[in-house]
Each structure stands twice: as C-alpha cells, then as structure tokens.
Amino acid sequence: MSRRNWYLLTNAVVLTWIVLTVVAVTIHRFVSQPMWLMVHVPLLGAVTAAILIWSQHFSDTLLRREAPAGRAGLGIRLGLHTVGAGLVVAGVLAASVPLVIVGASVVAAAILAHAVVLFLQLRRALPSRFGPLVRYYVAAAVVFLGGIAIGATMSAAGDPDLTDRLVTAHLVLNAYGWIGLTALGTLVLLFPTVLHARMADTADAGARFALPVLIAGLVVAASGPLLDLRLLVTLGMAMWIVGAARIGIEGWRQARSMPPGTFAGWSLAAAYGWVVVAAACLAVIAALSPDWVTLRESYLMMLGPLVAGFAVQLLTGAMSYLLPVVALGSPAAAKAGAEVLDRGAAFRVTAFNGAIVLYLLPMPSVARVLLSFVAAGVVIAFLVLAIRAIVVGRRVRRAEGDSPDRSGRVGLGVPVAAAPTAPPAPCRHGRGRLHGARAVRRRGSRR
Numbered sequence: 001m002s003r004r005n006w007y008l009l010t011n012a013v014v015l016t017w018i019v020l021t022v023v024a025v026t027i028h029r030f031v032s033q034p035m036w037l038m039v040h041v042p043l044l045g046a047v048t049a050a051i052l053i054w055s056q057h058f059s060d061t062l063l064r065r066e067a068p069a070g071r072a073g074l075g076i077r078l079g080l081h082t083v084g085a086g087l088v089v090a091g092v093l094a095a096s097v098p099l100v101i102v103g104a105s106v107v108a109a110a111i112l113a114h115a116v117v118l119f120l121q122l123r124r125a126l127p128s129r130f131g132p133l134v135r136y137y138v139a140a141a142v143v144f145l146g147g148i149a150i151g152a153t154m155s156a157a158g159d160p161d162l163t164d165r166l167v168t169a170h171l172v173l174n175a176y177g178w179i180g181l182t183a184l185g186t187l188v189l190l191f192p193t194v195l196h197a198r199m200a201d202t203a204d205a206g207a208r209f210a211l212p213v214l215i216a217g218l219v220v221a222a223s224g225p226l227l228d229l230r231l232l233v234t235l236g237m238a239m240w241i242v243g244a245a246r247i248g249i250e251g252w253r254q255a256r257s258m259p260p261g262t263f264a265g266w267s268l269a270a271a272y273g274w275v276v277v278a279a280a281c282l283a284v285i286a287a288l289s290p291d292w293v294t295l296r297e298s299y300l301m302m303l304g305p306l307v308a309g310f311a312v313q314l315l316t317g318a319m320s321y322l323l324p325v326v327a328l329g330s331p332a333a334a335k336a337g338a339e340v341l342d343r344g345a346a347f348r349v350t351a352f353n354g355a356i357v358l359y360l361l362p363m364p365s366v367a368r369v370l371l372s373f374v375a376a377g378v379v380i381a382f383l384v385l386a387i388r389a390i391v392v393g394r395r396v397r398r399a400e401g402d403s404p405d406r407s408g409r410v411g412l413g414v415p416v417a418a419a420p421t422a423p424p425a426p427c428r429h430g431r432g433r434l435h436g437a438r439a440v441r442r443r444g445s446r447r
Contacts (some may be wrong), residue, residue: 006071007327008390010053011319013082017046018383021312025376033092035300039307040092043179044085044107047311051182052078052114054322055137058186059118062133063125067117077117080110097156104152108145115141129204136185136207139215140178146222147173164292165225168233171299172221172282175306176240180275181214183314184247187268191251194265194321197258206246213243224286230295233286237279244276262338263345267317270353274309278302301360308375309356316382323386328393336396337389344381352378 001009021042028034056074060066067073087103090096118138125131147170154166188207192199221236223229251272260266281302289295324337355374358367 001071004327004329007053007057007323010074010078011050011323011327013078014046014050014053014315014319015383015386017041017049018315018379021046022376022380022383025372031093032095035303036092037089039303041089042307042312042315043174044088047179047315048085048107049078049081050315050319051140051179052081052110054318055118055140055182055186056114057326058189059121059134059137062128062131062189063121064128065121065125067121069117073113073117077110077113080106080113084108084110092155100155101152104148104155108148111141111144111148115145130189130207132204133185133188133207136181136211139211140181140185143173143177143181143215143218147178161292164296165228167225167296168286168292168299169222169225172218172233172236175311176221176237176275176279177218179311179314180240180244181211181218183271183275183310184210184214184244186318187251187272188247190318190321191265191268192254192258194262194268195254195258195260197254200250200253203250206250210243210246213246214240217241217243225292228292230286230289230292233295234283237283237286241276241279241283244272244279248272248276262320263342263349264317264321266345266349267313267320270349271310271314271317274305274313274356278306278310304359304372305356309353312379313352316379319386320382324389324393327390328397330397330400332400333393333396337393340389340392341382341385343385348378348381351375 021038024037024041028038031037052074056067069076084103084106087106088100089103091099091101091103115138118134118141122131122134122138125134150166150170150173154163154170157163157166185207188203189199192203217236217239219236220239221233224232224234224236251269255269260269282299285298285302286295289298320341321338324334324341328334328337352375355371355378359371
C-alpha cells in the first residue's frame, strides 16, 4: 500500500470517530449518560486515535528511524484502541462494569505498546535537535495509563465521595496529561510550520524546560484527589500552566512575525488558548470549592471549552494542515487540498469559538442546545471539506499522470534537514515544499 493510501486509511478511523462525535451531540438527550458520551467519544475516540497515528508519524520524522514493526505495529495498536474504546462506550451505555473494564484494559494494552515502541525508537535514534520532543509522547502515554486505571476503578467504585475525587484525577491525567502533553510537544514544531515562521533558537530549550514542569504539575494535581487535598490540584495546575506558558511564549513570537492566515493556524492558536483557560479555571475552582462534589459540579461548565475548544479544535486544525501535506503527495495536490480545507476559514473559526464563548454565559438551556449545534455544524463542515479535499487532491494527482508512491518512505509532516545533526527549519514557501524535491525530479524525468 502506498504511503498516501496508508494515511488515508488510518485517518478514516479518526474521521469515523468525529462522525460519531456529531452523533453523540445529536442524541445525547436520549441516552443514560449524556455528558459522559459527549466527552469520551471525541476524547477517547477521535483524539486518541489521531494521537496514535500522528505522534508515531512525528516520531519517525524527528528521530529519522522507523518504529519497530512499522505500519503493521501501528495498525495493530490502532485496531486495539478502536475495539477497546468501542467496548468502553458500549459498557457505559449498557451500565456493564465488566464490559467497561475489559474495554479499558484493551485500550491500556494499545497505549502501553505505543509507549514501549516510542521509547525503543527514542533510545536507538540518531541525534537531532528536536528528537527529544518524542519524550512528550512517551510521558503522555505513561500518564494516560494512570488515567485509564483510575477510570476503570471509578466505574466500579461504590463510594460517591471517592468517585468525585477520582473523576478529578481522571480529568487531570487524561485531558491535561495524555492530550495536553502530546499537543504541547507537537505544537513546538507544528505551529511555526503551519505559519511558515522562522524557528527561534530558543524553541528546543523552551521545550526541554517545559516538560519536567508539566509532568510535575500533573503529578501534584492528580495527587490532590488521591490524598483528599484540593489545594494540591490548584498548585499542580498552576505548575502545569507555567510549563504551557513557556511553550506559548515561543508560539506568540512566531505568530507576531507571521500571523495565522489559515484555518489550521487560527484553530491551533485558539485551541492552545482554551486549554490554558480551562486549566486556570480548574485551579481556581479547586481553591474555592468546599468539597469534591462542588468542584466536580462547578467544573462541568468548562468541559465545553476543554473538549470542543481545545481537543476537537486542535484535532481539526492539525488535520487541516497534515492531511494535504502527508496524504495527498505532490505539491500541486497538496495545494489544491489545502485550498479546499481553508474555505470559509475565518467564518468557521469565529462561529466555533463564538459559540463556545456564548455557551459560557448565563442563558436558557434551549439556547445552549442551539449553540452546541452551531459548533457541531462547524465540525460537520470540516468533515465535508476533508472528504472534498481528498477527492480534489487525488484528481490533481491523476491529472499529473503520477503513479502512487510505493517506496515505503516515511512522509514528513514537518520539515527535517537531511544532515543527522542539523536542526529542522519550518518551511517558509508553502505546504507542498515538503515533497517538492521528489516531485521536481519526476517532472524533470517526464520532460
């Protein structure tokens, strides 16, 4: 199978989970666990599947070494996750604790294998400036294993007070650990690449500083519920924000030199803003709440910004850039696909984030339902445009008379210099430049 078709096939899993997310939003009032469903289908389903695919892709790129077992191994891990997540969702909707535990165990097996593969890949890698960013992915996977264990325990816990405490620890480890660490580590390179901005000399140093601070914050914040100390949640999230801010400073400098001008750029910037806001709110609520049940109930309002504003927006923004670059191949096809995915970019970003902001204001529940449908409509628009971009890109490839790439080489979603010790520099000349040299050689041979 060609590299392009492989990425189209694996990302079809992500797109399917996004479709199920829209379904969950539509039918949530008719199921027994509406809030759980709207949180876990996008996070456990779509976002986790995307992380498995794209963190492996970036690791192969940054470390210049293909993962053990290659595509077959990733396919197995992705399949395990898909089956496990499906079992968890079915178990919760059917109120079957054994089914939830079995599903969580299958997901945990996939994540453990993911962590081991990345760790072995990191140990055997050639030196590179940004290779240590893969440590973000390894740390995120380890943290997620703890979050999965707490989630499975929570499903079987009979003590309401213990459940409220475990919910907070589960949220911290999964949202700010698994998704947050992965996102921040990826944004170090992806955001300037999307902007076509120059990479600062301090970017890698900032990432190295941020990782231990982020991990320490997660450990402290997750220990709060386990030790029944709410102030530890406040302290831990404050530490996490410091680490995230160090990465955000670099992104701010890059955005000042090359402001976002695409759906991907605006979405990634907005997603970063929402996760920091959500983390700050959790820190404040933990400090002010008299007990764990109040903390849990007070933070429900921030699940919208956390799930939709951060996770879903991060996913759609990243895929809007990566799909044309990696899955469509030639510069012309990538450009055509990117133009499709950027249609109505300003309106879509404004409508999506505006709906989230308005959702946080005091208003009738009917108005909130309508706002949720506005946000869901933007997600549906992304799905339609993504499919359209793939069709247009493949049509361009056929018009070029180019045969599929069967070389098996790892595609690049971020540019990396050829020399093993040279630092990667984000492309300043458009999306298609990543595979431009190969395409030029092909065109030359046809002439």
